[in-house]
Amino acid sequence: MTDLPAQSPLSLRGLSVTYGDKPALSVVDARFPHAALSAIIGPNGAGKSTLLKASLGIVQHLSGEIAFFGQPLAAARSRVAYVPQRASVDWDFPTTVLDVVQMGQYRRAGLWGRLSAGLRAQALECLDRVGMTDFATRQIGQLSGGQQQRVFLARALAQEAELYLLDEPFAGVDAATERAIVDVLRELRAAGKSVIAVHHDLSTVAEYFDHVFLVNVSRIAEGPVATAFTPANLHATYGGRLGTAPFGLAAE
Numbered sequence: 001m002t003d004l005p006a007q008s009p010l011s012l013r014g015l016s017v018t019y020g021d022k023p024a025l026s027v028v029d030a031r032f033p034h035a036a037l038s039a040i041i042g043p044n045g046a047g048k049s050t051l052l053k054a055s056l057g058i059v060q061h062l063s064g065e066i067a068f069f070g071q072p073l074a075a076a077r078s079r080v081a082y083v084p085q086r087a088s089v090d091w092d093f094p095t096t097v098l099d100v101v102q103m104g105q106y107r108r109a110g111l112w113g114r115l116s117a118g119l120r121a122q123a124l125e126c127l128d129r130v131g132m133t134d135f136a137t138r139q140i141g142q143l144s145g146g147q148q149q150r151v152f153l154a155r156a157l158a159q160e161a162e163l164y165l166l167d168e169p170f171a172g173v174d175a176a177t178e179r180a181i182v183d184v185l186r187e188l189r190a191a192g193k194s195v196i197a198v199h200h201d202l203s204t205v206a207e208y209f210d211h212v213f214l215v216n217v218s219r220i221a222e223g224p225v226a227t228a229f230t231p232a233n234l235h236a237t238y239g240g241r242l243g244t245a246p247f248g249l250a251a252e
Contacts, residue, residue, distance in 0.1 A: 004067035009163040009194040015064035024050045038211040039199040046216040048198040081161035098136040104158035126157040146177030166197040
């Protein structure tokens with residue numbers, strides 16, 4: 001299908017997406033690194049979430065190539081986990097925390113979807129990793145925003161994927177939840193997994209991430225935080241609307 005690099009967990013070539021007659025992404029190329037924490041940053045409406053959704057086939061792309069580990073999504077789906085924006089989830093759906101986490105195990109449960117005691121134990125272990133074991137029987141609608149985000153991260157962990165795509169994982173969460181999520185993401189990286197997250201807080205990019213992709217409809221810059229997260233690239237991405245406060249920026 002494609003000659004995009006197999007060593008990259010997600011690579012894009014010429015990706016374009018439109019909503020009606022409005023371009024959301026225009027001829028975007030990207031190559032995210034293996035076993036790294038990567039941030040996608042840009043202003044509101046820049047196409048950050050669209051990039052993830054188009055890669056996953058949630059929204060249609062107009063043109064371009066998308067490869068996961070050098071393969072089309074259909075061939076690599078079991079290797080990819082996705083955590084959507086919390087605001088996009090129906091939290092009134094009548095289900096428990098443990099049920100939500102076990103939804104991430106259905107692909108491994110076999111044809112009839114029978115979840116074994118071993119899978120249940122693994123789901124509880126994933127809840128423990130995000131500090132939510134005590135909430136296993138709680139209805140998801142009864143949780144705080146930060147707790148809900150932890151549960152969806154646990155569901156992604158239960159998939160035992162190699163690539164984790166997260167859309168604004170820190171939006172609207174408390175400081176303790178943010179620290180807990182960062183710790184889990186670092187554990188994934190240490191285990192050789194790859195993480196790509198849409199991120200909005202520029203002040204934590206240098207602390208949390210290894211790699212950064214800057215986008216504003218088109219690709220502005222991409223690379224290691226140490227070299228790509230620069231004042232010039234940020235001003236090109238945000239249209240010069242940033243202040244002069246430091247963001248742990250690389251030297252130019």
